[in-house]
Amino acid sequence: MHWDHYWNFTGALSSFGDAELEFGYPDEILEFWSDLVLSEKNCNYLDLATGKGALAIWLQNRVDNLGLCGKVYGCDLANINKDKITSKNPSINESIKKVTFDFNTPLESLPYPDNTFDVIVSQFGFEYSDWSNSLPEAIRVLTENGKISLMLHTNESVITKDCKAGIKVLKWLIEERVFEDLANIVSFKASNHSLKYEESNTNLIKKIQAYSIGSQDEQVWYNDIISKISKIMININTNSHNHLESLKNSVFQQITRLEDQVSVAFSKAEIIDNINKVGINLSVLEVKEFYVDDSLFSLVLNIEV
Ligand SMILES: C[S@@+](CC[C@H](N)C(=O)[O-])C[C@H]1O[C@@H](n2cnc3c(N)ncnc32)[C@H](O)[C@@H]1O
Known part of the structure:
Protein backbone atom coordinates (compact mmCIF):
# COMPACT_ATOMS: atom_id res chain seq x y z
CA MET A 1 0.00 0.00 0.00
CA HIS A 2 1.32 3.49 -0.84
CA TRP A 3 0.68 4.62 2.74
CA ASP A 4 3.21 2.05 4.02
CA HIS A 5 5.79 3.64 1.73
CA TYR A 6 4.75 7.15 2.81
CA TRP A 7 4.97 6.52 6.55
CA ASN A 8 8.21 4.62 6.22
CA PHE A 9 9.71 7.56 4.33
CA THR A 10 8.49 10.58 6.35
CA GLY A 11 9.92 11.54 9.72
CA ALA A 12 6.86 13.72 10.43
CA LEU A 13 4.05 12.68 12.78
CA SER A 14 1.27 13.73 10.40
CA SER A 15 0.44 13.36 6.74
CA PHE A 16 0.74 17.13 6.46
CA GLY A 17 4.39 16.55 7.13
CA ASP A 18 5.16 20.18 7.92
CA ALA A 19 8.55 19.78 9.54
CA GLU A 20 8.32 23.27 11.09
CA LEU A 21 5.37 22.23 13.24
CA GLU A 22 5.72 19.69 16.06
CA PHE A 23 2.51 17.86 15.18
CA GLY A 24 2.57 18.79 11.49
CA TYR A 25 -0.76 20.64 11.74
CA PRO A 26 -1.56 24.35 11.93
CA ASP A 27 -2.65 25.71 15.34
CA GLU A 28 -6.23 26.27 14.13
CA ILE A 29 -6.67 22.52 13.72
CA LEU A 30 -5.24 21.68 17.12
CA GLU A 31 -7.49 24.35 18.67
CA PHE A 32 -10.47 22.69 17.02
CA TRP A 33 -9.53 19.33 18.53
CA SER A 34 -8.93 20.83 21.98
CA ASP A 35 -12.71 21.35 22.30
CA LEU A 36 -13.14 17.60 21.96
CA VAL A 37 -11.11 16.87 25.11
CA LEU A 38 -13.70 16.20 27.79
CA SER A 39 -13.39 17.67 31.28
CA GLU A 40 -14.20 14.31 32.93
CA LYS A 41 -11.35 12.09 34.12
CA ASN A 42 -10.44 8.68 32.71
CA CYS A 43 -12.10 9.09 29.30
CA ASN A 44 -11.07 6.90 26.39
CA TYR A 45 -10.28 8.44 23.01
CA LEU A 46 -9.80 6.74 19.65
CA ASP A 47 -8.12 8.31 16.60
CA LEU A 48 -9.23 6.44 13.47
CA ALA A 49 -6.66 6.12 10.64
CA THR A 50 -4.09 7.74 12.90
CA GLY A 51 -1.08 7.40 10.57
CA LYS A 52 1.98 8.19 12.69
CA GLY A 53 -0.39 9.42 15.36
CA ALA A 54 -0.16 13.23 15.30
CA LEU A 55 -3.71 13.71 16.56
CA ALA A 56 -3.65 10.78 19.01
CA ILE A 57 -0.35 12.00 20.50
CA TRP A 58 -1.61 15.58 20.68
CA LEU A 59 -4.80 14.45 22.47
CA GLN A 60 -2.78 12.34 24.94
CA ASN A 61 -0.47 15.31 25.55
CA ARG A 62 -3.45 17.57 26.22
CA VAL A 63 -5.22 15.05 28.48
CA ASP A 64 -1.99 14.60 30.49
CA ASN A 65 -1.34 18.34 30.73
CA LEU A 66 -4.86 18.84 32.08
CA GLY A 67 -4.29 16.04 34.64
CA LEU A 68 -7.29 14.09 33.31
CA CYS A 69 -5.78 10.57 33.31
CA GLY A 70 -7.50 9.76 29.97
CA LYS A 71 -6.24 7.11 27.58
CA VAL A 72 -5.77 7.56 23.84
CA TYR A 73 -5.72 4.82 21.18
CA GLY A 74 -4.82 5.21 17.52
CA CYS A 75 -5.31 2.66 14.76
CA ASP A 76 -4.42 2.54 11.08
CA LEU A 77 -4.36 0.05 8.22
CA ALA A 78 -0.75 0.90 7.33
CA ASN A 79 2.14 -1.24 8.49
CA ILE A 80 3.90 1.40 10.62
CA ASN A 81 6.84 0.67 12.89
CA LYS A 82 5.94 2.10 16.34
CA TYR A 112 -11.88 -3.08 20.53
CA PRO A 113 -14.81 -4.19 22.69
CA ASP A 114 -18.26 -2.57 22.37
CA ASN A 115 -18.84 0.72 24.29
CA THR A 116 -15.15 1.53 24.80
CA PHE A 117 -14.60 5.10 23.61
CA ASP A 118 -16.12 8.37 24.85
CA VAL A 119 -14.71 10.33 21.92
CA ILE A 120 -13.79 9.06 18.46
CA VAL A 121 -11.91 11.37 16.10
CA SER A 122 -10.21 11.25 12.75
CA GLN A 123 -8.10 13.75 10.86
CA PHE A 124 -8.25 13.08 7.12
CA GLY A 125 -8.48 9.32 7.68
CA PHE A 126 -12.03 8.00 8.05
CA GLU A 127 -12.99 9.06 4.49
CA TYR A 128 -10.57 6.48 3.04
CA SER A 129 -12.48 3.58 4.58
CA ASP A 130 -15.57 1.71 3.42
CA TRP A 131 -18.20 3.65 5.34
CA SER A 132 -20.78 0.87 5.20
CA ASN A 133 -18.53 -1.16 7.53
CA SER A 134 -16.40 1.48 9.28
CA LEU A 135 -19.31 3.61 10.51
CA PRO A 136 -21.12 0.69 12.22
CA GLU A 137 -17.76 -0.33 13.72
CA ALA A 138 -17.10 3.19 15.08
CA ILE A 139 -20.60 3.28 16.55
CA ARG A 140 -20.17 -0.18 18.08
CA VAL A 141 -17.06 0.86 20.03
CA LEU A 142 -18.55 4.24 21.05
CA THR A 143 -19.99 4.62 24.57
CA GLU A 144 -23.71 5.37 24.92
CA ASN A 145 -23.30 9.16 25.16
CA GLY A 146 -20.12 9.22 23.10
CA LYS A 147 -19.27 11.64 20.29
CA ILE A 148 -17.72 11.07 16.91
CA SER A 149 -16.03 14.03 15.21
CA LEU A 150 -14.29 13.59 11.90
CA MET A 151 -12.34 16.14 9.89
CA LEU A 152 -12.78 15.16 6.24
CA HIS A 153 -11.33 16.21 2.92
CA THR A 154 -13.77 18.04 0.69
CA ASN A 155 -13.91 18.70 -3.04
CA GLU A 156 -13.60 22.52 -2.93
CA SER A 157 -10.92 22.79 -0.23
CA VAL A 158 -7.52 24.41 -0.65
CA ILE A 159 -5.96 20.99 -0.02
CA THR A 160 -7.93 19.31 -2.79
CA LYS A 161 -7.08 22.13 -5.20
CA ASP A 162 -3.43 21.73 -4.30
CA CYS A 163 -3.62 17.94 -4.82
CA LYS A 164 -5.14 18.44 -8.26
CA ALA A 165 -2.35 20.86 -9.17
CA GLY A 166 0.24 18.30 -8.01
CA ILE A 167 -1.37 15.52 -10.05
CA LYS A 168 -1.36 17.74 -13.16
CA VAL A 169 2.33 18.65 -12.87
CA LEU A 170 3.56 15.15 -11.96
CA LYS A 171 1.47 13.44 -14.65
CA TRP A 172 2.81 15.89 -17.21
CA LEU A 173 6.34 14.75 -16.34
CA ILE A 174 5.37 11.13 -16.92
CA GLU A 175 3.48 11.83 -20.16
CA GLU A 176 6.37 13.90 -21.53
CA ARG A 177 8.78 11.05 -20.65
CA VAL A 178 11.02 13.47 -18.74
CA PHE A 179 12.53 10.65 -16.65
CA GLU A 180 13.44 8.68 -19.81
CA ASP A 181 15.08 11.80 -21.31
CA LEU A 182 16.99 12.30 -18.09
CA ALA A 183 18.15 8.67 -18.04
CA ASN A 184 19.50 9.13 -21.60
CA ILE A 185 21.30 12.33 -20.61
CA VAL A 186 22.95 10.53 -17.69
CA SER A 187 24.00 7.64 -19.96
CA PHE A 188 25.38 9.95 -22.70
CA LYS A 189 27.40 11.87 -20.16
CA ALA A 190 28.72 8.69 -18.50
CA SER A 191 29.80 7.24 -21.87
CA ASN A 192 31.35 10.54 -23.03
CA HIS A 193 28.95 11.01 -25.96
CA SER A 194 29.40 14.80 -25.68
CA LEU A 195 27.36 15.82 -28.71
CA LYS A 196 24.39 13.61 -27.86
CA TYR A 197 24.65 14.74 -24.25
CA GLU A 198 24.59 18.47 -25.17
CA GLU A 199 21.74 18.00 -27.62
CA SER A 200 19.51 15.97 -25.28
CA ASN A 201 20.29 18.28 -22.36
CA THR A 202 19.20 21.33 -24.38
CA ASN A 203 16.04 19.55 -25.58
CA LEU A 204 15.07 18.58 -22.05
CA ILE A 205 15.55 22.14 -20.78
CA LYS A 206 13.33 23.39 -23.62
CA LYS A 207 10.71 20.75 -22.81
CA ILE A 208 10.69 21.69 -19.12
CA GLN A 209 10.45 25.40 -19.92
CA ALA A 210 7.54 24.79 -22.29
CA TYR A 211 5.24 23.68 -19.46
CA SER A 212 2.41 26.16 -19.16
CA ILE A 213 1.81 26.85 -15.45
CA GLY A 214 -1.90 27.28 -14.74
CA SER A 215 -2.01 28.33 -11.07
CA GLN A 216 0.10 29.28 -8.06
CA ASP A 217 -0.34 25.77 -6.63
CA GLU A 218 1.02 24.32 -9.87
CA GLN A 219 3.94 26.73 -9.70
CA VAL A 220 4.93 25.37 -6.27
CA TRP A 221 4.72 21.73 -7.44
CA TYR A 222 6.59 22.59 -10.65
CA ASN A 223 9.39 24.43 -8.80
CA ASP A 224 9.79 21.58 -6.33
CA ILE A 225 10.09 18.77 -8.88
CA ILE A 226 12.17 20.79 -11.34
CA SER A 227 14.68 21.66 -8.61
CA LYS A 228 15.09 17.92 -7.91
CA ILE A 229 15.49 17.15 -11.64
CA SER A 230 17.95 20.04 -12.06
CA LYS A 231 20.12 18.70 -9.23
CA ILE A 232 20.48 15.43 -11.13
CA MET A 233 21.16 17.22 -14.44
CA ILE A 234 23.81 19.50 -12.95
CA ASN A 235 25.71 16.87 -11.02
CA ILE A 236 25.87 13.70 -13.12
CA ASN A 237 27.90 10.98 -11.41
CA THR A 238 27.95 7.21 -10.90
CA ASN A 239 24.92 7.44 -8.55
CA SER A 240 22.76 9.46 -10.92
CA HIS A 241 20.82 6.47 -12.30
CA ASN A 242 19.95 5.42 -8.72
CA HIS A 243 18.91 8.95 -7.75
CA LEU A 244 16.78 9.14 -10.86
CA GLU A 245 15.12 5.79 -10.18
CA SER A 246 14.24 6.74 -6.60
CA LEU A 247 12.92 10.14 -7.72
CA LYS A 248 10.78 8.46 -10.37
CA ASN A 249 9.42 5.92 -7.83
CA SER A 250 8.57 8.64 -5.36
CA VAL A 251 6.75 10.60 -8.10
CA PHE A 252 4.63 7.52 -8.92
CA GLN A 253 3.86 6.97 -5.21
CA GLN A 254 2.97 10.64 -4.86
CA ILE A 255 0.57 10.55 -7.81
CA THR A 256 -1.20 7.51 -6.31
CA ARG A 257 -1.46 9.22 -2.91
CA LEU A 258 -2.76 12.48 -4.39
CA GLU A 259 -5.31 10.67 -6.57
CA ASP A 260 -6.41 8.64 -3.55
CA GLN A 261 -6.88 11.87 -1.60
CA VAL A 262 -8.88 13.57 -4.35
CA SER A 263 -11.08 10.47 -4.70
CA VAL A 264 -12.21 10.78 -1.04
CA ALA A 265 -12.78 14.56 -1.11
CA PHE A 266 -16.59 14.63 -0.89
CA SER A 267 -19.13 17.43 -0.94
CA LYS A 268 -21.47 18.02 2.03
CA ALA A 269 -24.33 16.33 0.16
CA GLU A 270 -22.19 13.28 -0.68
CA ILE A 271 -21.16 12.90 2.96
CA ILE A 272 -24.76 12.99 4.17
CA ASP A 273 -25.71 10.57 1.41
CA ASN A 274 -22.88 8.20 2.41
CA ILE A 275 -24.07 8.24 6.03
CA ASN A 276 -27.72 7.78 5.13
CA LYS A 277 -26.85 4.80 2.92
CA VAL A 278 -25.44 3.03 6.00
CA GLY A 279 -28.94 3.22 7.49
CA ILE A 280 -28.19 3.87 11.18
CA ASN A 281 -30.46 6.11 13.27
CA LEU A 282 -28.45 9.04 14.61
CA SER A 283 -29.48 11.69 17.12
CA VAL A 284 -26.89 14.12 15.71
CA LEU A 285 -25.70 14.27 12.10
CA GLU A 286 -24.00 17.56 11.36
CA VAL A 287 -21.63 18.56 8.56
CA LYS A 288 -19.88 21.92 8.93
CA GLU A 289 -17.30 23.80 6.89
CA PHE A 290 -13.95 24.40 8.54
CA TYR A 291 -11.84 27.38 7.45
CA VAL A 292 -8.15 28.16 8.02
CA ASP A 293 -7.02 31.70 7.11
CA ASP A 294 -10.38 32.34 5.41
CA SER A 295 -9.89 29.38 3.05
CA LEU A 296 -12.03 26.26 3.10
CA PHE A 297 -9.80 23.60 4.67
CA SER A 298 -12.14 20.66 5.31
CA LEU A 299 -15.58 19.55 6.43
CA VAL A 300 -16.27 18.43 10.00
CA LEU A 301 -18.72 15.59 10.46
CA ASN A 302 -20.24 15.30 13.95
CA ILE A 303 -22.19 12.20 14.87
CA GLU A 304 -24.00 11.09 18.02
CA VAL A 305 -26.19 8.04 18.29
C1 LIG B 1 -4.09 11.19 5.01
S1 LIG B 1 -3.56 9.91 6.06
C2 LIG B 1 -4.01 10.63 7.61
C3 LIG B 1 -3.25 10.07 8.75
C4 LIG B 1 -3.39 10.85 10.07
N1 LIG B 1 -4.75 10.91 10.53
C5 LIG B 1 -2.78 12.24 9.98
O1 LIG B 1 -3.51 13.20 10.21
O2 LIG B 1 -1.60 12.34 9.69
C6 LIG B 1 -4.75 8.66 5.78
C7 LIG B 1 -4.53 7.40 6.57
O3 LIG B 1 -5.65 6.53 6.38
C8 LIG B 1 -5.18 5.21 6.48
N2 LIG B 1 -6.22 4.32 5.91
C9 LIG B 1 -6.65 4.29 4.63
N3 LIG B 1 -7.64 3.37 4.51
C10 LIG B 1 -7.82 2.83 5.74
C11 LIG B 1 -8.69 1.81 6.26
N4 LIG B 1 -9.59 1.21 5.49
N5 LIG B 1 -8.57 1.48 7.57
C12 LIG B 1 -7.66 2.10 8.36
N6 LIG B 1 -6.83 3.07 7.93
C13 LIG B 1 -6.90 3.43 6.63
C14 LIG B 1 -3.87 5.23 5.71
O4 LIG B 1 -3.05 4.15 6.04
C15 LIG B 1 -3.30 6.59 6.15
O5 LIG B 1 -2.42 6.46 7.23
Whole structure:
Protein backbone atom coordinates (compact mmCIF):
# COMPACT_ATOMS: atom_id res chain seq x y z
CA MET A 1 0.00 0.00 0.00
CA HIS A 2 1.32 3.49 -0.84
CA TRP A 3 0.68 4.62 2.74
CA ASP A 4 3.21 2.05 4.02
CA HIS A 5 5.79 3.64 1.73
CA TYR A 6 4.75 7.15 2.81
CA TRP A 7 4.97 6.52 6.55
CA ASN A 8 8.21 4.62 6.22
CA PHE A 9 9.71 7.56 4.33
CA THR A 10 8.49 10.58 6.35
CA GLY A 11 9.92 11.54 9.72
CA ALA A 12 6.86 13.72 10.43
CA LEU A 13 4.05 12.68 12.78
CA SER A 14 1.27 13.73 10.40
CA SER A 15 0.44 13.36 6.74
CA PHE A 16 0.74 17.13 6.46
CA GLY A 17 4.39 16.55 7.13
CA ASP A 18 5.16 20.18 7.92
CA ALA A 19 8.55 19.78 9.54
CA GLU A 20 8.32 23.27 11.09
CA LEU A 21 5.37 22.23 13.24
CA GLU A 22 5.72 19.69 16.06
CA PHE A 23 2.51 17.86 15.18
CA GLY A 24 2.57 18.79 11.49
CA TYR A 25 -0.76 20.64 11.74
CA PRO A 26 -1.56 24.35 11.93
CA ASP A 27 -2.65 25.71 15.34
CA GLU A 28 -6.23 26.27 14.13
CA ILE A 29 -6.67 22.52 13.72
CA LEU A 30 -5.24 21.68 17.12
CA GLU A 31 -7.49 24.35 18.67
CA PHE A 32 -10.47 22.69 17.02
CA TRP A 33 -9.53 19.33 18.53
CA SER A 34 -8.93 20.83 21.98
CA ASP A 35 -12.71 21.35 22.30
CA LEU A 36 -13.14 17.60 21.96
CA VAL A 37 -11.11 16.87 25.11
CA LEU A 38 -13.70 16.20 27.79
CA SER A 39 -13.39 17.67 31.28
CA GLU A 40 -14.20 14.31 32.93
CA LYS A 41 -11.35 12.09 34.12
CA ASN A 42 -10.44 8.68 32.71
CA CYS A 43 -12.10 9.09 29.30
CA ASN A 44 -11.07 6.90 26.39
CA TYR A 45 -10.28 8.44 23.01
CA LEU A 46 -9.80 6.74 19.65
CA ASP A 47 -8.12 8.31 16.60
CA LEU A 48 -9.23 6.44 13.47
CA ALA A 49 -6.66 6.12 10.64
CA THR A 50 -4.09 7.74 12.90
CA GLY A 51 -1.08 7.40 10.57
CA LYS A 52 1.98 8.19 12.69
CA GLY A 53 -0.39 9.42 15.36
CA ALA A 54 -0.16 13.23 15.30
CA LEU A 55 -3.71 13.71 16.56
CA ALA A 56 -3.65 10.78 19.01
CA ILE A 57 -0.35 12.00 20.50
CA TRP A 58 -1.61 15.58 20.68
CA LEU A 59 -4.80 14.45 22.47
CA GLN A 60 -2.78 12.34 24.94
CA ASN A 61 -0.47 15.31 25.55
CA ARG A 62 -3.45 17.57 26.22
CA VAL A 63 -5.22 15.05 28.48
CA ASP A 64 -1.99 14.60 30.49
CA ASN A 65 -1.34 18.34 30.73
CA LEU A 66 -4.86 18.84 32.08
CA GLY A 67 -4.29 16.04 34.64
CA LEU A 68 -7.29 14.09 33.31
CA CYS A 69 -5.78 10.57 33.31
CA GLY A 70 -7.50 9.76 29.97
CA LYS A 71 -6.24 7.11 27.58
CA VAL A 72 -5.77 7.56 23.84
CA TYR A 73 -5.72 4.82 21.18
CA GLY A 74 -4.82 5.21 17.52
CA CYS A 75 -5.31 2.66 14.76
CA ASP A 76 -4.42 2.54 11.08
CA LEU A 77 -4.36 0.05 8.22
CA ALA A 78 -0.75 0.90 7.33
CA ASN A 79 2.14 -1.24 8.49
CA ILE A 80 3.90 1.40 10.62
CA ASN A 81 6.84 0.67 12.89
CA LYS A 82 5.94 2.10 16.34
CA ASP A 83 9.62 2.60 17.14
CA LYS A 84 9.82 5.13 14.31
CA ILE A 85 7.25 7.39 15.97
CA THR A 86 9.42 9.88 17.84
CA SER A 87 9.72 13.58 18.54
CA LYS A 88 12.58 15.91 19.49
CA ASN A 89 10.32 17.29 22.23
CA PRO A 90 10.62 15.17 25.46
CA SER A 91 7.06 15.97 26.58
CA ILE A 92 5.69 14.74 23.24
CA ASN A 93 7.85 11.62 23.53
CA GLU A 94 6.24 10.90 26.92
CA SER A 95 2.81 11.13 25.28
CA ILE A 96 3.92 8.89 22.40
CA LYS A 97 4.82 6.17 24.95
CA LYS A 98 1.33 6.39 26.51
CA VAL A 99 -0.70 6.10 23.28
CA THR A 100 -1.75 2.57 22.35
CA PHE A 101 -1.19 2.13 18.62
CA ASP A 102 -2.77 -0.66 16.58
CA PHE A 103 -1.40 -0.87 13.07
CA ASN A 104 -2.35 -3.21 10.22
CA THR A 105 -5.85 -2.52 11.53
CA PRO A 106 -8.70 -1.71 9.12
CA LEU A 107 -11.40 0.68 10.32
CA GLU A 108 -13.89 -1.83 8.93
CA SER A 109 -12.96 -4.31 11.68
CA LEU A 110 -11.84 -2.66 14.92
CA PRO A 111 -10.10 -4.77 17.59
CA TYR A 112 -11.88 -3.08 20.53
CA PRO A 113 -14.81 -4.19 22.69
CA ASP A 114 -18.26 -2.57 22.37
CA ASN A 115 -18.84 0.72 24.29
CA THR A 116 -15.15 1.53 24.80
CA PHE A 117 -14.60 5.10 23.61
CA ASP A 118 -16.12 8.37 24.85
CA VAL A 119 -14.71 10.33 21.92
CA ILE A 120 -13.79 9.06 18.46
CA VAL A 121 -11.91 11.37 16.10
CA SER A 122 -10.21 11.25 12.75
CA GLN A 123 -8.10 13.75 10.86
CA PHE A 124 -8.25 13.08 7.12
CA GLY A 125 -8.48 9.32 7.68
CA PHE A 126 -12.03 8.00 8.05
CA GLU A 127 -12.99 9.06 4.49
CA TYR A 128 -10.57 6.48 3.04
CA SER A 129 -12.48 3.58 4.58
CA ASP A 130 -15.57 1.71 3.42
CA TRP A 131 -18.20 3.65 5.34
CA SER A 132 -20.78 0.87 5.20
CA ASN A 133 -18.53 -1.16 7.53
CA SER A 134 -16.40 1.48 9.28
CA LEU A 135 -19.31 3.61 10.51
CA PRO A 136 -21.12 0.69 12.22
CA GLU A 137 -17.76 -0.33 13.72
CA ALA A 138 -17.10 3.19 15.08
CA ILE A 139 -20.60 3.28 16.55
CA ARG A 140 -20.17 -0.18 18.08
CA VAL A 141 -17.06 0.86 20.03
CA LEU A 142 -18.55 4.24 21.05
CA THR A 143 -19.99 4.62 24.57
CA GLU A 144 -23.71 5.37 24.92
CA ASN A 145 -23.30 9.16 25.16
CA GLY A 146 -20.12 9.22 23.10
CA LYS A 147 -19.27 11.64 20.29
CA ILE A 148 -17.72 11.07 16.91
CA SER A 149 -16.03 14.03 15.21
CA LEU A 150 -14.29 13.59 11.90
CA MET A 151 -12.34 16.14 9.89
CA LEU A 152 -12.78 15.16 6.24
CA HIS A 153 -11.33 16.21 2.92
CA THR A 154 -13.77 18.04 0.69
CA ASN A 155 -13.91 18.70 -3.04
CA GLU A 156 -13.60 22.52 -2.93
CA SER A 157 -10.92 22.79 -0.23
CA VAL A 158 -7.52 24.41 -0.65
CA ILE A 159 -5.96 20.99 -0.02
CA THR A 160 -7.93 19.31 -2.79
CA LYS A 161 -7.08 22.13 -5.20
CA ASP A 162 -3.43 21.73 -4.30
CA CYS A 163 -3.62 17.94 -4.82
CA LYS A 164 -5.14 18.44 -8.26
CA ALA A 165 -2.35 20.86 -9.17
CA GLY A 166 0.24 18.30 -8.01
CA ILE A 167 -1.37 15.52 -10.05
CA LYS A 168 -1.36 17.74 -13.16
CA VAL A 169 2.33 18.65 -12.87
CA LEU A 170 3.56 15.15 -11.96
CA LYS A 171 1.47 13.44 -14.65
CA TRP A 172 2.81 15.89 -17.21
CA LEU A 173 6.34 14.75 -16.34
CA ILE A 174 5.37 11.13 -16.92
CA GLU A 175 3.48 11.83 -20.16
CA GLU A 176 6.37 13.90 -21.53
CA ARG A 177 8.78 11.05 -20.65
CA VAL A 178 11.02 13.47 -18.74
CA PHE A 179 12.53 10.65 -16.65
CA GLU A 180 13.44 8.68 -19.81
CA ASP A 181 15.08 11.80 -21.31
CA LEU A 182 16.99 12.30 -18.09
CA ALA A 183 18.15 8.67 -18.04
CA ASN A 184 19.50 9.13 -21.60
CA ILE A 185 21.30 12.33 -20.61
CA VAL A 186 22.95 10.53 -17.69
CA SER A 187 24.00 7.64 -19.96
CA PHE A 188 25.38 9.95 -22.70
CA LYS A 189 27.40 11.87 -20.16
CA ALA A 190 28.72 8.69 -18.50
CA SER A 191 29.80 7.24 -21.87
CA ASN A 192 31.35 10.54 -23.03
CA HIS A 193 28.95 11.01 -25.96
CA SER A 194 29.40 14.80 -25.68
CA LEU A 195 27.36 15.82 -28.71
CA LYS A 196 24.39 13.61 -27.86
CA TYR A 197 24.65 14.74 -24.25
CA GLU A 198 24.59 18.47 -25.17
CA GLU A 199 21.74 18.00 -27.62
CA SER A 200 19.51 15.97 -25.28
CA ASN A 201 20.29 18.28 -22.36
CA THR A 202 19.20 21.33 -24.38
CA ASN A 203 16.04 19.55 -25.58
CA LEU A 204 15.07 18.58 -22.05
CA ILE A 205 15.55 22.14 -20.78
CA LYS A 206 13.33 23.39 -23.62
CA LYS A 207 10.71 20.75 -22.81
CA ILE A 208 10.69 21.69 -19.12
CA GLN A 209 10.45 25.40 -19.92
CA ALA A 210 7.54 24.79 -22.29
CA TYR A 211 5.24 23.68 -19.46
CA SER A 212 2.41 26.16 -19.16
CA ILE A 213 1.81 26.85 -15.45
CA GLY A 214 -1.90 27.28 -14.74
CA SER A 215 -2.01 28.33 -11.07
CA GLN A 216 0.10 29.28 -8.06
CA ASP A 217 -0.34 25.77 -6.63
CA GLU A 218 1.02 24.32 -9.87
CA GLN A 219 3.94 26.73 -9.70
CA VAL A 220 4.93 25.37 -6.27
CA TRP A 221 4.72 21.73 -7.44
CA TYR A 222 6.59 22.59 -10.65
CA ASN A 223 9.39 24.43 -8.80
CA ASP A 224 9.79 21.58 -6.33
CA ILE A 225 10.09 18.77 -8.88
CA ILE A 226 12.17 20.79 -11.34
CA SER A 227 14.68 21.66 -8.61
CA LYS A 228 15.09 17.92 -7.91
CA ILE A 229 15.49 17.15 -11.64
CA SER A 230 17.95 20.04 -12.06
CA LYS A 231 20.12 18.70 -9.23
CA ILE A 232 20.48 15.43 -11.13
CA MET A 233 21.16 17.22 -14.44
CA ILE A 234 23.81 19.50 -12.95
CA ASN A 235 25.71 16.87 -11.02
CA ILE A 236 25.87 13.70 -13.12
CA ASN A 237 27.90 10.98 -11.41
CA THR A 238 27.95 7.21 -10.90
CA ASN A 239 24.92 7.44 -8.55
CA SER A 240 22.76 9.46 -10.92
CA HIS A 241 20.82 6.47 -12.30
CA ASN A 242 19.95 5.42 -8.72
CA HIS A 243 18.91 8.95 -7.75
CA LEU A 244 16.78 9.14 -10.86
CA GLU A 245 15.12 5.79 -10.18
CA SER A 246 14.24 6.74 -6.60
CA LEU A 247 12.92 10.14 -7.72
CA LYS A 248 10.78 8.46 -10.37
CA ASN A 249 9.42 5.92 -7.83
CA SER A 250 8.57 8.64 -5.36
CA VAL A 251 6.75 10.60 -8.10
CA PHE A 252 4.63 7.52 -8.92
CA GLN A 253 3.86 6.97 -5.21
CA GLN A 254 2.97 10.64 -4.86
CA ILE A 255 0.57 10.55 -7.81
CA THR A 256 -1.20 7.51 -6.31
CA ARG A 257 -1.46 9.22 -2.91
CA LEU A 258 -2.76 12.48 -4.39
CA GLU A 259 -5.31 10.67 -6.57
CA ASP A 260 -6.41 8.64 -3.55
CA GLN A 261 -6.88 11.87 -1.60
CA VAL A 262 -8.88 13.57 -4.35
CA SER A 263 -11.08 10.47 -4.70
CA VAL A 264 -12.21 10.78 -1.04
CA ALA A 265 -12.78 14.56 -1.11
CA PHE A 266 -16.59 14.63 -0.89
CA SER A 267 -19.13 17.43 -0.94
CA LYS A 268 -21.47 18.02 2.03
CA ALA A 269 -24.33 16.33 0.16
CA GLU A 270 -22.19 13.28 -0.68
CA ILE A 271 -21.16 12.90 2.96
CA ILE A 272 -24.76 12.99 4.17
CA ASP A 273 -25.71 10.57 1.41
CA ASN A 274 -22.88 8.20 2.41
CA ILE A 275 -24.07 8.24 6.03
CA ASN A 276 -27.72 7.78 5.13
CA LYS A 277 -26.85 4.80 2.92
CA VAL A 278 -25.44 3.03 6.00
CA GLY A 279 -28.94 3.22 7.49
CA ILE A 280 -28.19 3.87 11.18
CA ASN A 281 -30.46 6.11 13.27
CA LEU A 282 -28.45 9.04 14.61
CA SER A 283 -29.48 11.69 17.12
CA VAL A 284 -26.89 14.12 15.71
CA LEU A 285 -25.70 14.27 12.10
CA GLU A 286 -24.00 17.56 11.36
CA VAL A 287 -21.63 18.56 8.56
CA LYS A 288 -19.88 21.92 8.93
CA GLU A 289 -17.30 23.80 6.89
CA PHE A 290 -13.95 24.40 8.54
CA TYR A 291 -11.84 27.38 7.45
CA VAL A 292 -8.15 28.16 8.02
CA ASP A 293 -7.02 31.70 7.11
CA ASP A 294 -10.38 32.34 5.41
CA SER A 295 -9.89 29.38 3.05
CA LEU A 296 -12.03 26.26 3.10
CA PHE A 297 -9.80 23.60 4.67
CA SER A 298 -12.14 20.66 5.31
CA LEU A 299 -15.58 19.55 6.43
CA VAL A 300 -16.27 18.43 10.00
CA LEU A 301 -18.72 15.59 10.46
CA ASN A 302 -20.24 15.30 13.95
CA ILE A 303 -22.19 12.20 14.87
CA GLU A 304 -24.00 11.09 18.02
CA VAL A 305 -26.19 8.04 18.29
C1 LIG B 1 -4.09 11.19 5.01
S1 LIG B 1 -3.56 9.91 6.06
C2 LIG B 1 -4.01 10.63 7.61
C3 LIG B 1 -3.25 10.07 8.75
C4 LIG B 1 -3.39 10.85 10.07
N1 LIG B 1 -4.75 10.91 10.53
C5 LIG B 1 -2.78 12.24 9.98
O1 LIG B 1 -3.51 13.20 10.21
O2 LIG B 1 -1.60 12.34 9.69
C6 LIG B 1 -4.75 8.66 5.78
C7 LIG B 1 -4.53 7.40 6.57
O3 LIG B 1 -5.65 6.53 6.38
C8 LIG B 1 -5.18 5.21 6.48
N2 LIG B 1 -6.22 4.32 5.91
C9 LIG B 1 -6.65 4.29 4.63
N3 LIG B 1 -7.64 3.37 4.51
C10 LIG B 1 -7.82 2.83 5.74
C11 LIG B 1 -8.69 1.81 6.26
N4 LIG B 1 -9.59 1.21 5.49
N5 LIG B 1 -8.57 1.48 7.57
C12 LIG B 1 -7.66 2.10 8.36
N6 LIG B 1 -6.83 3.07 7.93
C13 LIG B 1 -6.90 3.43 6.63
C14 LIG B 1 -3.87 5.23 5.71
O4 LIG B 1 -3.05 4.15 6.04
C15 LIG B 1 -3.30 6.59 6.15
O5 LIG B 1 -2.42 6.46 7.23
